[in-house]
């Protein structure tokens with residue numbers, strides 16, 4: 146309920162408040178317009194009062210001071226909540242709701258003593274409690290509940306007079322000045338009375354550890370964090386920043402901070418699902434809060450501003466500035482994620498900003514956690530885009546496949562599948578040099594994967610007369626997805642096609658998006674298809690290609706397993722079909738953006754290190770590269786950063802690199818075991834060792850997709866030609882998955898043969914366990930045989 150006295154101030158309001166500080170406890174205040182020279186002075190007073198404890202400021206227009214229409218609108222737009230007057234205001238532009246008559250029940254005054262103020266306050270409250278106390282809710286300045294207490298007339302009187310938290314302790318039966326013994330005192334900011342005047346609300350600023358006698362911030366435990374908590378942490382970091390921490394870097398580097406705000410704002414505009422929106426908004430709030438805290442602006446200042454804007458009468462039209470509109474119209478179809486990526490790329494193109502990695506110390510746990518957090522994967526969140534694609538391909542088959550190819554790849558196909566033998570014209574443009582390069586790579590991959598073939602069945606006699614064996618069989622039909630969106634990757638075709646052939650798969654189907662220019666797939670992919678004995682090339686990409694291979698269409702055979710990396714649409718579709726029992730189709734692994742972790746020491750060649758980081762950074766904006774340095778000097782780190790910058794600028798995909806490096810880090814460790822520990826926790830797709838005696842350290846690796854040992858083993862070798870496979874677990878899945886290998890294209894069948902001797906050896910054990918499981922049929926299958934063989938006593942039951 147409204148307090149019956151509203152303090153009325155003139156231009157000397159500061160002096161009044163100094164003389165009568167208890168007036169601050171009333172949230173609603175009024176300004177006497179006639180006591181001000183002009184509207185500017187009124188506005189200044191409004192601003193100061195709102196910055197203090199006032200929640201609303203009204204302007205009293207009963208005197209002779211007159212303002213014109215524009216001045217009044219300006220005042221109402223900038224903090225004046227209402228005009229109090231007993232005569233009509235002759236301007237239609239001013240909403241009636243903002244012009245109020247002064248109610249007869251309210252006294253507007255500052256000529257009031259502490260005693261009469263307290264008396265008036267107490268005359269408003271009542272209690273139905275037998276002990277005559279008033280239930281009192283205590284909240285902090287963010288309106289968060291600290292606890293429930295009781296007030297007496299005496300405690301209220303003392304609280305008003307001293308503007309501190311004073312209550313009545315029922316256990317001690319005395320007035321209780323909060324914090325007198327604990328030091329956790331409170332300044333009282335305002336007092337409110339509830340709607341039926343039998344409960345109070347004390348809004349306080351809590352000093353010390355908190356309100357509760359148990360040491361928590363509130364009597365309901367510690368307060369949950371959110372923006373307020375973030376503000377608190379950042380304020381603390383401002384004073385006690387951990388050296389080398391990311392937040393400290395942001396405080397110091399305004400250019401970086403501003404760039405991050407813009408980047409996060411753009412990502413928020415690109416977010417689609419609820420989870421994405423929440424994620425991106427949180428990032429934006431974080432960087433915005435750092436900027437606020439760095440400039441001494443509080444959340445309360447922002448909220449006040451929001452309140453003021455909420456009261457605006459005239460508003461800006463709300464149009465966006467031209468420069469932002471231009472980018473948005475390019476990307477007005479929310480299914481066109483690549484367009485959004487393109488917009489980002491355009492933004493950074495030609496930028497001269499230094500390309501450098503964050504540097505954190507291994508002891509900075511917060512910094513390390515941030516460094517090893519992979520960019521968020523949106524796979525599960527784009528199911529709502531992928532589901533209809535899968536449904537349509539299942540229902541309509543080839544026609545849907547061709548429609549989507551037209552829509553997403555801009556190619557109008559006559560037929561969606563190219564059948565072997567593939568026409569010569571499809572090899573047009575393939576150079577001899579390229580053929581030889583592919584041949585060499587194919588042969589090395591073939592050698593390494595053929596060596597993995599289990600030639601003879603595994604046979605083990607577990608008991609006399611009990612022989613167990615295991616042997617592989619190729620998965621009959623496999624579908625291999627070869628990405629073709631931002632880059633065409635014939636190397637992926639050979640990394641999967643060759644082991645499929647080695648394993649003996651009967652049908653190998655390739656799928657890859659056709660080129661916009663001529664509707665064909667690249668001659669290199671066709672060449673690999675021929676070398677691997679692929680029967681078909683599906684001219685489609687994305688979720689539609691995966692669906693076609695999983696369920697089959699008129700011209701695409703249904704396969705048993707789908708393999709190969711791809712973008713989020715491909716990955717989401719693969720995850721979907723592997724969970725659909727009607728598809729009866731497995732997948733290799735959830736492949737994500739490429740990543741590398743390089744461990745380097747002081748003797749490492751800075752150019753080699755930089756080149757290895759960049760070779761993965763150029764894969765995609767969500768790729769991640771990490772350098773773990775062992776005892777690196779500052780100078781070395783600086784040289785590596787310089788090499789990264791220089792080499793990156795010379796790369797055609799520098800714009801992608803720039804964005805990848807923005808979430809990539811150098812982690813500084815003191816010794817090798819610590820570096821390997823860090824790497825095992827990250828479980829990188831690729832691990833490069835540029836350290837002395839690198840091969841001695843391989844035994845320390847527990848989790849990694851593939852290891853590149855020594856300074857002359859760049860990851861590119863494994864990507865193309867050494868013989869190992871480049872389809873590897875990303876995103877930390879190296880903890881439980883292996884990279885693609887020959888066994889990926891096989892399943893293993895076990896067999897056993899038991900003789901009468903064998904039955905004698907294991908039969909009783911089988912019967913015993915079957916009995917405890919209550920499965921008498923199982924038991925019987927043994928009993929019948931053993932009885933016929935005379936291996937059981939006649940009375941055996």
Ligand SMILES: NC(=O)c1ccc[n+]([C@@H]2O[C@H](COP(=O)([O-])OP(=O)(O)OC[C@H]3O[C@@H](n4cnc5c(N)ncnc54)[C@H](O)[C@@H]3O)[C@@H](O)[C@H]2O)c1
Nearest residue numbers: 480481482553628629630631658686687710711712714872
């Ligand atoms: N981990 C590995 O081993 C490895 C290896 C190579 C590549 N990759 C990754 O594979 C990915 C390749 O992605 P890419 O985009 O270049 O090629 P891609 O072939 O995976 O995807 C292109 C297809 O996506 C579909 N698509 C595009 N926009 C769409 C939309 N808005 N809605 C529905 N479908 C849409 C289209 O059908 C298009 O044909 C990259 O992320 C790369 O890092 C990983």
Ligand SMILES: N[C@H](CO)Cc1c[nH]c[nH+]1
Nearest residue numbers: 634636637739740864871
């Ligand atoms: N490094 C990628 C896997 O993360 C594979 C690749 C293909 N072409 C070049 N590299």
Ligand SMILES: [Zn+2]
Nearest residue numbers: 739760761864
């Ligand atoms: Zn690569």
